[in-house]
Amino acid sequence: MTHELETSQNPASGWMRPKDEAEQPLVIIVDDDPAVREAVQELMLSAGMECACFASPQELFAASVWERPACLILDVRMPGSSGLDLQLHLTASGRRKPIVFLTGHGDIPMTVQAMKAGAIDFLTKPVRDQTLLDAVTAGIRKDLAQRADERIVERNVRRLESLSPRERRVLYEVARGRANKQIAFDLGISEVTVKLHRANVMRKMQASSIGDLVRTWESLPAPMRETCAA
Amino acid sequence: MTGTSRFAEDFGFALSGCGVGLLLAGSTLGLNGLWAAVAACCCLLVGIGGICSGRRRAMRAGKAEQALRIIESMPALAWSTDARGKFLYMSRRIRTLTGLSKKELSPLGRDTFGVRNVVHPDDYDRLLAAWQHSLATGDYYDLEHRIALADGVYRWFRNFASAERDQDGRIAAWYGTTIDVDDEKQAEAALLEREQQLSRLVDSVPGLIWSLAPDGEPTYFNKQMVQFTGLSIDQLDNLDTGRLAATVETIVHPDDAAVVTDAVRSAIATGEPFSLKHRLRRSDGVHRWVEARATPMRNAEGVVVQWYGVCLDIEDQVQAQDELRRTRDTLGRASQAASLAELSASIAHEVNQPLAAIVANSHACQRWLAADVPNVERAQVIVTRIIRDANAAANVVSRIRALFKQSTQEKRRATLGEIIAEARDLMIDAARQSGVSVAMQIEAGLPAVVCDRIQIQQVLINLIRNAIEAMEGLGDAKSLAIRARRSGGSVRIEISDRGPGVQSPDRIFEAFVTTKTDGMGMGLAICRSIVETHGGRLWTKTGPAGETTFTFTLPAEADEAVAV
Known part of the structure; x- marks a missing residue:
């Protein structure tokens, strides 16, 4: 097991180091060649980034590195499964971490496949330090943004969960653009009651306006929105 | 005239008749030995007939008995009948062989x-018709039929008889000879059988068989050929x-006609x-490839x-060979390209890491x-790693070099003539x-060389x-010469062609230099390195x-x- 977590002894720059330890970005390196793995890690450390190194995709899966914002540096050519296979596998299993590919001999089809699957970059070895660092930085930024979005969604989901079934139904109808009168008619309740529910929804969802409420609604996962129609 | 002299005269007459008969038989009929002997016997019998007619006189002389003994000792059965076919005389051996008397063999009814009683039932009607015809007309009687011997076994006999006429021209008597032809008959039948067997064989073997006259004109095609x-x-x-010419034109492929005609003529x-x-x-x-072979008798x-x-x-064989050759070529080219591509990718990866x-x-x-x-400590650790990795790269390079140098087979003493012929x-x-x-020109008594047979063969095949x-585009006169001769302390092998020549004779041996549109440009470079590892030189002129x-x-x- 070559799972090594190493922290920079000389944080050249603390450019993106949040106070929360769990939010500290991590560079995940997967390469079967120990010399390359070591050298890339060294480069990352010299740029003040924490690294986790793995000799194979199997080792990566066995580790718990998914909670932190991260960018992966993958070797395309590895024994067993290639970096491209790993990319597909990660996407399929919902771990959508940004990936920078490093390869000894990249050809166009390979590059196209990787980029289409959402890779940050596809770089050939030997790679210029700044190029690699830029790509990794971009990757980490992307992951941070992704994580922020995810957090908002999670928050919105929690807020939605605080609604009663009737409130959810009213939210569903309001988001569809239906007027209070129509909603009251459909649900067989008075317009006053609808207005009451609506006020509760606005409060619980912490929406400052109808526009804000609809945006929050749109950020929710589709299946969850569907359950409100019932 | 005394009895003795009379007999001598009669016998002489018989003998001379025999001689005349022989002459006649030999010259006019062109018969073979057997028939000539038979004819001679007939003539002799004519003479004997004279003796029989003057039997009393002969008896008187006491010499007729001797003549009969001569007749009896001949390898034929003699007999005579009267004009109606009644036996007058019959060799004693006829009676011995058949077990019947001459009375019993004479006409019994109308x-x-x-x-x-003695003739094979299947032959009797034929015999009767022929004999009655001869009796009626006086025509020469000649018939082959089977006769049962005393032990019941049938044998083939040939019978001749000629009529003797009196002064008035009427038939006075018949003189006949019967000879055993059973062995000949059987030999003939066996021969016929063998001939039929051979002809069946020739017609049924799965080959097209033919024969030509000495001048090359076709004389026979077997059934399969037809x-x-x-x-x-x-x-x-x-x-x-x-x-x-007609055969070639009709059944030989137009492109091969000249070759076939030339082969037959030469x-x-x-x-x-x-x-x-x-x-x-x-x-x-449909044209099919055949292998034609002919030998003179x-x-x-x-x-x-x-x-x-x-x-x-050999159509299927030719097709299979062509297919095999094509496959071999494709495979050769593919593996050459594949191995080089793979090798370069592998080298690139090994060095690149x-x-x-x-x-x-x-x-x-x-x-x-x-x-x-500045973190000098850290920098020092990294420099150590850089040195380590640089050495690793250098090691890869020397490994590759060793790989190319590797010889698969050790060198052995070999005869170049054999390698070239192979x-x-x-x-x-x-x-x-x-x-x-x-064209091959191998000097006699070439010295042996120590070489890796396979590698030298690769060089030869390549060249x-x-x-x-190189001669692909040329019309006629495409000729290639392989020569080997001794030259000082080495053996010199030359391969000459009539192609367009080499533009840059020095560069051609470099790797990846080629004049061919589909070549890799490796062949000559490899050839040169093989020859050089053998302590020789390779050049072109x-x-x-x-x-x-x-x-x-x-x-x-x-x-x-060593002998070539």
Whole structure:
């Protein structure tokens, strides 16, 4: 097991180091060649980034590195499964971490496949330090943004969960653009009651306006929105 | 005249009759020995007849008995009858053989003869008709039929009889001879059977069999040949062109016609057996490859009396060989390309990995040292790694070099003549297909060389293939010469062609330099390195007549000449 977590002894720059330890970005390196793995890690450390190194995709899966914002540096050519296979596998299993590919001999089809699957970059070895660092930085930024979005969604989901079934139904109808009168008619309740529910929804969802409420609604996962129609 | 002298006179008459008969038989009828003897016997019997008619006189002389003994001792049965067919005289042996007396064999009724008792029932009607015809007309009687011997076994006999007429021209008597022809009959039947068997064999073997007259004109096609080509010998008659020309024109592929005609003509001129492969037109119009072989049959004087030939259908074989050759070529090219591509990818990866590490480490090192507080300790660790990785890259390079140097087989003492002949045999089909004639000139008593047989063969095959391919665009006169001779302390092998020549004779041996559109440019580079590892040299030269010669030398083994 070559799972090594190493922290920079000389944080050249603390450019993106949040106070929360769990939010500290991590560079995940997967390469079967120990010399390359070591050298890339060294480069990352010299740029003040924490690294986790793995000799194979199997080792990566066995580790718990998914909670932190991260960018992966993958070797395309590895024994067993290639970096491209790993990319597909990660996407399929919902771990959508940004990936920078490093390869000894990249050809166009390979590059196209990787980029289409959402890779940050596809770089050939030997790679210029700044190029690699830029790509990794971009990757980490992307992951941070992704994580922020995810957090908002999670928050919105929690807020939605605080609604009663009737409130959810009213939210569903309001988001569809239906007027209070129509909603009251459909649900067989008075317009006053609808207005009451609506006020509760606005409060619980912490929406400052109808526009804000609809945006929050749109950020929710589709299946969850569907359950409100019932 | 005394009895003695009379008998002598009569007997002399008989003998002279015999002589005349022999002469007649021999000269006029052209019969063989057996029939001549029979004829002589007949003549003798005529003489004996004279003796019989004057029997009393002979008895008186006491010498007639002697004459009869002579008759009895002859390898034939003698008999005589009267005009009606009643036996007058009969060799004693007839009675012994058949167990019947002459009375019993004579006519028994109006149309029945006693011979019925001894003649094979199937032959009797024929015999009766012939004999009655002769009795009625006096025509010469000659008939073969079976006669049962005393033990019941039938044997074939041939019977002759001629009529003697009196002064008035009436038939006075018949004098007959019967000879045993059973052995000949059986031999004849066996011969016929064998002939039929042979002809069945010739017709049923799965080959097209034919024969030619000494002048090359077809004289026979077996059934298979007729069925295959749809051409029979009879169809070749009454042609202006001659049978051979007509046959070639009808059943040989137009492109092969000249070759076939030449082969037949030269075989006729030299009397040597010949064989060649050509396409034969089947009756449905499809041409199929056949291998034709013919050999002459000579008489006792050694003169060719007939050519016997056979054509074997080798179409499937030829197809399979072509297919195999194509596959081999494709495979060869594919594996060559694949191995090189794979090799280069593998080399690139092997060298690139440490290089990538070195570059990344160097950058990191630079960063540690450029930091506000340079981390020298860390930088030193990295420099150690850089040295390690640089050495790893150097190791990869030397491993690759060792790989190329590696010799698969150890060198052994070998005869170049054999290696060249093997290489020629491997390439002869390719040469033939490209219409290139290959001439070999191996000096006798070439010294042996110490070499890796396979590698030297690769060099030869490469050079021969190059020569063949170089002449691709040429019309006729595509010829390739392979020469080997001693030159000082080494053996010199030359391969010459009539191709367009080499533009830059020095560069051609470099790797990846090629004049071919589909070449890798590795062949000659490899050839040169093989020759050089053998302590020889390989070079090329274009001669004054435009011929390109690739020459390589191999050191001869110390003064030991071996037969080529």
